[in-house]
Amino acid sequence: MPADPVCPVCKTVINEDSARATTGQTMYGANEVDPNAGTRSFFNGEWYYFCTLQCRTRFLTAPNTFIES
Amino acid sequence: MEFAFTPEQEALRVEVQQFIAENVTPEIVAELEDTGIRRRGPKTREMYKEIAERGWIGISWPKEYGGQAGSRIDQYIVEEEFARAGITVGGAGSGAPAILAAGTEEQKQEFLPGIIRGEISFALGFTEPQAGADLAGLQCRAVRDGDEYVINGQKMYTTAAHYATHIYLMARTDPDAPRHRGISIFLIPMDTPGITVRPLWTIQNDPPAPLGTTYGDNRTNETFFENVRVPASCLLGEENQGWYVGAMGLNLDRVGASRYLISIQRDEDIVNWVKDNDIEGYAMREDPALRDRLADMWIEGQVCRLMTMRSMSIVETDGNFTYEGSAEKVFAPEHGVRTTETIAQMLGPYGQLLNGSEDAIESGVFAHNLMGAFQSGINHGSVQVMRDQVARRGLGMPRV
Numbered sequence: 001m002p003a004d005p006v007c008p009v010c011k012t013v014i015n016e017d018s019a020r021a022t023t024g025q026t027m028y029g030a031n032e033v034d035p036n037a038g039t040r041s042f043f044n045g046e047w048y049y050f051c052t053l054q055c056r057t058r059f060l061t062a063p064n065t066f067i068e069s
Numbered sequence: 070m071e072f073a074f075t076p077e078q079e080a081l082r083v084e085v086q087q088f089i090a091e092n093v094t095p096e097i098v099a100e101l102e103d104t105g106i107r108r109r110g111p112k113t114r115e116m117y118k119e120i121a122e123r124g125w126i127g128i129s130w131p132k133e134y135g136g137q138a139g140s141r142i143d144q145y146i147v148e149e150e151f152a153r154a155g156i157t158v159g160g161a162g163s164g165a166p167a168i169l170a171a172g173t174e175e176q177k178q179e180f181l182p183g184i185i186r187g188e189i190s191f192a193l194g195f196t197e198p199q200a201g202a203d204l205a206g207l208q209c210r211a212v213r214d215g216d217e218y219v220i221n222g223q224k225m226y227t228t229a230a231h232y233a234t235h236i237y238l239m240a241r242t243d244p245d246a247p248r249h250r251g252i253s254i255f256l257i258p259m260d261t262p263g264i265t266v267r268p269l270w271t272i273q274n275d276p277p278a279p280l281g282t283t284y285g286d287n288r289t290n291e292t293f294f295e296n297v298r299v300p301a302s303c304l305l306g307e308e309n310q311g312w313y314v315g316a317m318g319l320n321l322d323r324v325g326a327s328r329y330l331i332s333i334q335r336d337e338d339i340v341n342w343v344k345d346n347d348i349e350g351y352a353m354r355e356d357p358a359l360r361d362r363l364a365d366m367w368i369e370g371q372v373c374r375l376m377t378m379r380s381m382s383i384v385e386t387d388g389n390f391t392y393e394g395s396a397e398k399v400f401a402p403e404h405g406v407r408t409t410e411t412i413a414q415m416l417g418p419y420g421q422l423l424n425g426s427e428d429a430i431e432s433g434v435f436a437h438n439l440m441g442a443f444q445s446g447i448n449h450g451s452v453q454v455m456r457d458q459v460a461r462r463g464l465g466m467p468r469v
Contacts, residue, residue, distance in 0.1 A: 020265070026231045029260025030292075035268045039291060041198055042208060042222040047295075060199040 007038075008048055008066040009055035014038045019049060072378075078146055085125070085150040092116055093154050101155060102280045117187040120151075126158060127185045129385075130169065134181035141385045145377075149326035153334065155280040157327065164191035164237040167254070167318030171306035176256065180235075192229040192259070194238035194292060195315065201225070202451045204239075205248040205312065209294065211240035211255065218242075218255065218304070220263075220297040226448070230266045230290040233259060237318075238294075243309050254311035255303045263297035266290050272440050279424045279432035283331045284405075284441025319450060323394035324380040331445055332405035333370040335438050339363070339412050342431060348419060359415055366408050373401045392463035395455040402445035402452060409435070409442040 005014050018037040026032060040049045041056050043063055050056040059066050074082070093116070100110030120126060128144040130136025151158040168180050183189035200207040209222025220240055230236065236257050243251030257264075267290060274287040306314040340363055343353045353359045380393040412435050413420045422429035423436050446452045460466040 022265075026233075026259060026266050028232070028234045028258070030230065030264045030266045032231070032266045032268065035270075039267060040223070040293065042210075042293075043199075044208070045210065045221075056198060 005049040007051045007055050008068075009058050010051060012051045014049040014051060016049065074142070074146070078140075078143060081143060082146050082150060085147050088120075088123070089150060089154045089156075092119070093156065098155075098280055102277065114187065120158060121185050121187060126187075127165070127181065130165075130181060130185075134169075134177050135185040136181070141381050145326050145381060149330060152326050152330045155282075164193075164235070164256070164318070166321035167237070167305060167314050168256070170317060170321075171314045173302075175302065176305065180256065189235060190229065190233045191235050191237040191256075192227045192233035192290075192292070194224040194227055194230075194236040196225045196227075197223060198225050202454050205252070207239060207241060207252070209238070209240040210244070211242050211253060213242070213301070213308075214298075216301050217298050218301060220255070220257075220294045220299065222294050224292045224294075226269075226289050227266075227292040228286055228289040230259065230292045231268070231288065235259060236264070236292065237305075239311055239315050242311075246309060249312045251309055252311040252315075253308050254305040254314050255299060256305055257297070257299050257303055261297055261299060263295045265293040265295070267293070271444075273437060276423055276425045276433075278437040278441070279434055281334075281432075281434050282437040282441065283334050284438055284444050320390065320394040321384065323398050323449065324377060324384060324390075326377075328397065329373055329377040329401060332401035332408070333373050335405070335412060335435065336363075336366045336370045336408055338431065339408075339415070339435070340367070343415075346430075348416065353415060362411050362415070366404075366411060369404045369407070373397070373404055376400060392459045392461075395450070395458040396463065398450055398455040399452045399459065402442070405438075405445055406442045409439045413439050 004016050006012070007014055015037070018034065019040065020033060021037070022031040023034045024032045038049055038051050039053060039056055040047050041060065043060070048056075048059065050059065094112070097110075097112050097116055100113045103110060124137050125147045127134075127136040128139040128147065129141045130138070132138045148158050165181065165184055168176055172180070180189055194209075195204060195207075197207050197209060207222075209220065209224065211218045211220045220238070222240060224236075224238070227236065236259060238255045238257055239252060240255060241251055242253040245251065269289045269291060271287060271289055273282065273284075277287050305311070343359075343363070347353070376393070376397045380390065380397060383390045383393060416430060416435060419428060419430050420435050420439070422433055424433040426433060429436065461468055
């Protein structure tokens with residue numbers, strides 16, 4: 001089983017299951033997730049997980065600074 | 070050049086006003102203010118159905134798609150009166166004008182009558198975390214796979230995603246093309262597997278803004294797309310031409326009663342309030358300095374209105390409509406900011422009280438607008454981007 005992702009900015013381990021868990025549905029059938037369970041971003045063809053929007057904003061300002069080669 | 074409405078148009082305005090007086094009941098207002106089902110409660114849906122049956126939605130659209138082939142000005146009048154009552158009667162945002170201009174016959178038949186009946190609505194899926202003002206930097210990817218596209222990526226500030234039936238999505242289909250030329254637009258049902266919505270709460274959330282607040286919603290969203298498979302028939306316009314389809318749709322959507330009223334409705338409200346009310350015995354209507362401020366606001370509001378009318382006149386006559394919507398999108402929101410600041414100064418501490426406060430004026434609508442006015446300069450195309458469009462398309466400056 002792959003390890004949970006790590007926030008590339010603050011290095012907090014993100015519980016991927018929680019971040020993706022469906023908490024309900026929109027009025028017309030899209031799945032909703034818990035806004036407090038972290039967020040993610042699709043960057044250069046890959047999903048990155050973040051503990052907060054603040055970390056994601058820092059990441060997107062200078063992504064190469066945070067991506068491990 | 071004729072600046073007046075025709076007698077028939079004035080009669081239409083009165084008819085709409087009467088409909089609102091008779092049909093916008095306290096129950097409907099309560100539904101509209103319910104943040105969980107915003108604009109979509111059962112009584113509200115029934116009211117929209119009656120509005121559609123009267124032919125008041127999509128008035129200017131062709132008859133074969135459920136419209137009336139009527140005047141854009143008539144449509145403006147209907148939208149204006151409903152907007153004053155806090156009710157949106159439009160054409161599903163940027164989606165409808167783009168479908169009318171670039172959709173296939175099947176797409177027009179599929180979407181436009183449904184929009185008129187209130188059965189179809191769009192969330193706008195353009196902005197991304199790193200691609201807002203610089204929209205051409207978007208990363209959401211759509212890859213052709215046989216008769217389908219596979220979509221991966223995310224969108225930010227998809228405000229209607231929690232109550233829309235579809236998303237009007239901009240995605241990159243050719244990552245090797247110049248930034249503006251590798252983009253396409255898709256019309257995708259929200260219940261397509263792989264779409265996930267994450268709520269984001271705005272400054273209007275607590276307490277919720279009262280009906281009639283013209284800026285912002287209490288909730289917006291992030292929307293994720295993970296291996297979302299859609300048929301190629303979801304493509305709107307030609308592949309890789311989405312930038313131009315999207316820009317045209319946005320530009321047309323910026324013209325109309327809603328955009329104009331967002332910026333000037335509080336001008337009208339404060340004038341009406343000041344005429345009938347004092348603050349702690351002080352009659353602001355008799356203060357020469359405040360009357361001057363109100364006169365200035367009114368003059369600027371008239372400029373907003375004339376810009377809107379000019380744009381609609383160009384659209385109505387199939388003229389070359391390029392930068393006019395952008396010019397409005399600069400002047401009107403900045404007028405709205407100036408207005409809300411002026412009103413806050415006039416009302417003093419009472420102007421700071423939000424919905425639910427005992428002494429809030431007009432349910433706190435002025436205070437909620439003070440918080441939200443700045444949003445209007447950012448969303449739906451920031452004023453900085455709009456100024457650049459005016460410089461390039463209006464003044465012939467080079468792209469830099």
